[in-house]
Amino acid sequence: QSALTQPRSVSGSPGQSVTISCTGTSSDVGGYNYVSWYQQHPGKAPKLMIYDVSKRPSGVPDRFSGSKSGNTASLAISGLQAEDEADYYCCSYAGIYSFFGTGTKVTVL
Amino acid sequence: QVQLVQSGSELKKPGASVKVSCKASGYSFTSYTMNWVRQAPGQGLEWMGWINTNTGNPTYAQGFTGRFVFSLDTSVNTAYLQINSLNAEDTAVYYCARDGVVATYDYWGQGTLVTVSS
Numbered sequence: 001q002s003a004l005t006q007p008r009s010v011s012g013s014p015g016q017s018v019t020i021s022c023t024g025t026s027s028d029v030g031g032y033n034y035v036s037w038y039q040q041h042p043g044k045a046p047k048l049m050i051y052d053v054s055k056r057p058s059g060v061p062d063r064f065s066g067s068k069s070g071n072t073a074s075l076a077i078s079g080l081q082a083e084d085e086a087d088y089y090c091c092s093y094a095g096i097y098s099f100f101g102t103g104t105k106v107t108v109l
Numbered sequence: 110q111v112q113l114v115q116s117g118s119e120l121k122k123p124g125a126s127v128k129v130s131c132k133a134s135g136y137s138f139t140s141y142t143m144n145w146v147r148q149a150p151g152q153g154l155e156w157m158g159w160i161n162t163n164t165g166n167p168t169y170a171q172g173f174t175g176r177f178v179f180s181l182d183t184s185v186n187t188a189y190l191q192i193n194s195l196n197a198e199d200t201a202v203y204y205c206a207r208d209g210v211v212a213t214y215d216y217w218g219q220g221t222l223v224t225v226s227s
Contacts, residue, residue, distance in 0.1 A: 093212035
């Protein structure tokens, strides 16, 4: 197994919505409802944004939402704001192991 | 509040070893597993594995067996990552991260930069 596949970059204007996909296999994303998403600003540690596919930790704006269909999970950001510009990584449980996605840079135009 | 505080940056020569520490506070240390994540310069996150903080039993991801060692000192709520026989490809920021549920890394250390250079 290897890293989950994410688009290298997505972009949108302030106020718009963007969606990031995370494609795995039936052994990871498709096999468990344990997909999480992380936001990472340059030089900072990652921050948990979504867990268990679609749950938001307290303090994370409801502009962030997660979903899954088959072997692909998605993170949607609505009402894009300047501070959302960052790298985003998905992560999936795969039975005692975990795998991160390849990462997506979100640019706010 | 939950905190994971890691040791400072390290500069090592090829062939040497390094031991990174991750001191936890603000929660029951043995109630959550501790994970390690690597991020090479300009690259993405790589899950290295985890350690059961109750038993001390480690699980290593593919590519992190042999030279990498996870350990604990539960008396001081600290997890350790040791890397032996360092080479230039080990240059990276290493993070510890608490697993809150299942593959849910809810708290992270600040990261430790390990640089391997002659």
